[in-house]
Amino acid sequence: MKLAVRYYSKGGNTKKIAEAIAKAVGTEAKTVTEPLDEDVDILFLGSAPYAFDVDDEVKNFISSINVSVGKVINFSTAAVIRSTRKYVEKLFAEKNIPVAEEEFSCRGAFTVLHKGRPNEDDLKSAAEFAKKIIS
């Protein structure tokens, strides 16, 4: 099974989750500035909301996909909303790439909110989630 992990993280919260997921599935977490260079069965894509949307770098990454992607597993950290799935889903729909119902999301520290998140428990949960996805 071919897997890839890509993420965008301004402050490092989503990067932590990306690295936990990548380690769990035996690959490397790369930023969305690195385009997919081969077909993949599963793309784990991590992002966070900034003012009710994902960053343009995430959008550009999705638009530029020119390989076959079996399915996308969204993961995200956020201070308020539940996840970024709805923001990326519509972009993948335009490319006929399915985004799985299953996703991983947890709180990410933002100003006075959610200090220390993601924490060790979040990283453990992310790793367990990713292992289940590929099992």
Ligand SMILES: Cc1cc2nc3c(=O)[nH]c(=O)nc-3n(C[C@H](O)[C@H](O)[C@H](O)COP(=O)(O)O)c2cc1C
């Ligand atoms: C400029 C800015 C805008 C944000 N807007 C939102 C938002 O609209 N909804 C939300 O739930 N969290 C929002 N957050 C919180 C971040 O999504 C959260 O802290 C996330 O974990 C950041 O991930 P990162 O460290 O990987 O960049 C915002 C954070 C910043 C810095």
